[in-house]
Amino acid sequence: MNDQSRTTKFLKDYAPPEYLIKDVALDASLAPKGARVSSRISIEPNAGTVAGTPLVLDGEALTLESIALNGQELEAGRYTLSPGKLTIANPPVGSFTLDIVTRCNPEANLELSGLYLSSGTYCTQCEPEGFRRITYFIDRPDVLATYTVRLEADRKSVPVLLSNGNPVDAGEIEGTGRHYAIWHDPHPKPSYLFALVGGNLASIHDTFTTASGREVALGIYVEPGKEDRCDWAMESLKRAMRWDEERFGLEYDLDVFNIVAVSDFNMGAMENKGLNIFNDKLVLARPDTASDADYTSIESVIAHEYFHNWTGNRVTCRDWFQLCLKEGLTVFRDQEFTDDVRMGPVMRILTARLLKARQFPEDAGPLAHPVRPASYIEINNFYTATVYEKGAELCRMLQTLIGKDAFRQGIALYFERNDGTAATVEDFVSAMADASGRDLTQFMRWYTQSGTPEIACSLDYDPHAKTARLKVNQVVPPTPGQSSKEPMHIPLKVGLIGANGDELPLKLNGETVPGGLLEVTEREQVFEFEDIPAPPTPSILRDFSAPVRVTTSLKPEQIEFLMIHDADPFNRWQAAQTYATDLIATAARDGLDLGPVSGPQAARLAQALEPGLRDETLAPTYRAETLKLPSESDIARELGRNVDTDAILAARDTLRKTLSEAMADTLSAIYAATATDDAFSPDPDSAGRRALRNAALDLMTATGTQEAIDRALRHYRNATNMTDSIMALSVLSHIPSDECDEALDDFYTRWQGDALVLDKWFAVQARAGRPDSVATVHRLLGHPKFSLKNPNRVRALIGSFAMGNPSGFNRADGAGYAFLAQQALKIDGFNPHVAARLLGAFESWKTLEPGRQAHAKKALQGLSSAELSTDAYEIVTKTLGSA
CATH class of the missing domain: 1.10.390.10 (Neutral Protease Domain 2)
Structure with a gap:
């Protein structure tokens, strides 16, 4: 990796481009080892550019065949090639055109940036800087141009040819067995939004009529045989299009909107204008192959990429x-x-x-x-x-x-x-x-300003004046490169609750406070509420109105009170999380004293949770969330230093067992009441009932008894959809048993031919917080269905272990760190983007207890001395810091 690629770029150094590109005519002839790309770009100097300023184009992993300026081929002495650049030292004054012909190798492009092959399908990923791997260009987002694209490929093996914008023409190239398609995008766009797709793809189609009455043709393209998994994505797209019109008045602006799903993709999806390219895990759904979480993610990401049409593309x-x-x-x-x-x-x-x-x-x-x-x-x-x-x-x-x-x-x-x-x-x-x-x-x-603001709130009540004074202090902690911080403008929603559970009106200076919204702008502020008849319980940061950390002087009994009476749904849930976090953190911090998570305090938590769990006026999804304890990572974040992940796991598991035993009757009643023989539906109510039933199952099995194992195995065997199946498998994976092995073997036998479902099988085992988890992931690396070159499979196994199994990854002997460092280094050799993402798992290593810190530091130092990509180098060196 050359030193120039590791140069730090600064916002303060931004300068407009010296040249602009107005129009692009691109002709791509697709072939696996030698795709040929011809481009004609219309260039003009930007305002203020001095005549004779060199024109510098970006380019990577390209073979230059020819270059012509205003139709005249340039000899080698008229331009220079250097790593990542093509420079024309003395371009003409005024506007001119460049014709550039390059070749690239899609088959060898394992970085999955630029033009590459995914299971035989040609596709592109150009954000942020992938277009330079297709042709030489001014590859930066402030250079916008209109594009006309001609694609050519073998008709038999690549029958579908797609690009941005609207279709213009298509036809056969007589006597060659090849065909072409021409697309035109009338909206100026930066090069990172360019896309092309070519392959043997099946599709489903629909239409959408916009608010102004235009009909838009919709298409979703997938590998043949997977068309029956596209209906939910299509429905989600149409819901998103209608919602954007109604909520923000934003109407789609082309005649077609296409989505293509591919199996090799570094990210979730890409919003290329009119041609969104997706990781297929965020398109394909069927009740037996996709969980409710998958359905929700698909709906959300389909909407996200569509919404980019305005907030990102236009x-x-x-x-x-x-x-x-x-x-x-x-x-x-x-x-x-x-x-x-x-x-x-x-x-x-x-x-x-x-x-x-x-x-x-x-x-x-x-x-x-x-x-x-x-x-x-x-x-x-x-x-x-x-x-x-x-x-x-x-x-x-x-x-x-x-x-x-x-x-x-x-x-x-x-x-x-x-x-x-x-x-x-x-x-x-x-x-x-x-x-x-x-x-x-x-x-x-x-x-x-970086860093999470911290606000400390305390409430004093004056019985004589009948006032409640809320004192708020804010601090923005120092972060690397920013040691001095100014106060933020923080919207802080609050409420005051009377002893009978009623909301009290909030009045400041004789005026009612709309929505309980206070604006915190100083390091210290005091808000004095009037006409408060008795000491209230404050509800702070309602609706999570700002991304801040809050500390209060609330006593445990006041937190219990909020769990039962707070009218704000978020803060009612947050009160339960705060109570549970305090119990687990106390137990893990105090030399693993299990008293807080097994004694009277834990019993009081169960007692406070029960009314809400039995309240059928609350949505099932909401009740399901109240059953989920803070994660191991949540507790580690609360502790902040000297973190022992084994102690956290033991304390959390003990609290889960305590709650399971204390609420056994309620959990059994919920589990029974939410059973249904109805056919699977992804609608919110049906998904909510499944979420609540599965959350009850998860907590019921926390005892680890044979009865609990048998219940989970029955749940697995009786499952009629992936939501129930994968939940039961996940529950069993945390309890070593013959029943767990039986379920894992059965799941693999049923789904070994389905890549996306098999990813779930890998992930379940990688996340299981068991003493043998490092050995498990090592063993699965050698599984015939595992490949380091598929980002989804890597994320499922290595990513799930490093990010979703805190006790396994942070093993006291450092085996988890050594495992991740070894695998990330291998991946970095061909896909730096994925490797760098994995290495983010080390970000909190300095909060660990000294023994684990030493092992993590050793792994990071080993990486720092290796030959790393720029992506991995930046993560490793910043993570190590001055250590």
Whole structure:
């Protein structure tokens, strides 16, 4: 890896491109080992470019066949080739055209960036910098052009040819056995949104009529034989299209919208204009092969990529530092969609769980960075939870502060000002400020300061004045490169609850507080509520109104009270999580004193949970979430230092057993009441009943008795859908037994020919928190169905172990660290993107107890001395830090 590729890039150094490309005519002749790409690009100098400024084009893994300027072939002395660049030293003054012919090798492209083959299908992945692996180009997001694309391939082996935009022409090339298709995209786009697909694909089709009456042709393309798994994706697409019209007034703008599912893909999906390319796990669904979680993910990601048509495609990013401009905003939009069509209040719980599990550790570790980074070495490493999930929370906070109506007006103003351009975060926030009339200057700190703000809240009651004073202190902790932080603008939703469980009106200075929304802008603020008749219990950070950590002076009995009486669904759930977290963390911290998780305090938790579990007015999905204890990673994050993952697992398992025994009758009643003989339906109510029944099963089997094992095995044998089947398998995998082996063998026998279902089989075993988990994943590496070259299979086995099995990965002898380092190094040799993602599992190593720290450090230092890609190098060196 050359040193130049490891140069740090800084936002402050941004400069507009010297040249612009207005039109692209691309002709791609597809062949496995030597695809030939001819491009004609119309170029003009950007405003302010000095005559004679060299034209520099990006290019990687290409063989240059010819180059012509204004139709005249250039001799070798007129241009120079250097690693990653083609330079024309003295281009003409004014506009000109370049004709470039290159060859690339799709079959050998194991990096899965640019043009590559996936199970015989040609496909592309150009975000962020993959187009330069197809042809020489100014490959940056602020260079937008219209594209006309001609594709040519063997008719028999590659009958389907797709690209961006609308179809223009197609036909046979007489006497050759080859055919062609021509596509034109009228909307200017950056090169990262280019896409082509060619293959032997089956498809399903439908239409959508827009609000203005235009008919859009919809198509989903998959490997032959998988057409029967596409219906849910098609339904999800149409729901997303209608929702975007109704919620934001955004209508689709082409005549066709196509989705292609491929089995080899580094990410989840890609929003290429009019031709979305998906990892097939996020398209294919059938009741016997996909769980309810899969159905939900498919619906969400289909919507996410479609929503990018406006928030990312019609308005794109000026530079990659602005990545949150499209990703954070679009994640927010897909969360709002899922909230409206499927999850309701539970969606906020799920998004908070995800944020706390993935982004909070990122903010607290060596890889911390602002939502809009100030610098990076490799942009692939900044497709992070901070950019996506925290970026979405920033959009949600803006909506909370200015209101839904003003937020929609701000979106409209943003498009009015920036349609067809490459924009910045400032463009987005200024549209919101102008639409609402609010000064959002301080809010911009959320984009530029890293770290999770911490707010401490205490409530004092004055019985004489009948007032309750809420004192709020905020601190933004130091992070790498940012030691000094300014106060944030934090929307803090609160409530006060009377002794009888009633909500108390909130009044400040004689005015009612709409929605209980306070705006915290200083390091210390006091809010004095009037006309409070008796000491209340405060409910803080309702609806998780900001991505912050909260500490309060609440006593255990007050937290129990909130578990039963809080009218805010999120905080009612959060109270149970807080109570359980405190018990487990105390037990794990105090030399594994199991008293807190097996004694009276644990019994009180069970007693407080029971009313909500029996309350059938609450949605089944909500009750299912209350049965899920904080994860091992949640507890480790709460402890923050000297973490012993074995102690956490033991304490958590003990609490699960205690609750299982204390709530045995309630759990049995729930399990029985949610049984059904109805045919599988992915609708929210049916999925909710399955979620509640499976959550009850999971907790019932925490005792580990033979009776529990037998119940789980019956659940597996009686399962009529993948949701129940994989849940039973997961439960059994945590309890070593002959029954577990029987179920695993049966599952494999049934599904060994289905790659996506087999991924679940690998993942279940990798996540099982058992003493032999390292040996298990080592053994599965040699399984004939395992391949390091398929990202889905790698994520299923190695990723599930490193990210989803804390006690196994963080084994006291360091075997888990050595395993991950060894496998990531192998993968880094051909797919740096996947390797770097896996290495993120080391991000919290400095919070571990000294013995584990030493083993993790040794593994990281070993990696740092190896020959690494830029992707892996940045993760390893930043994770090691000054250690």
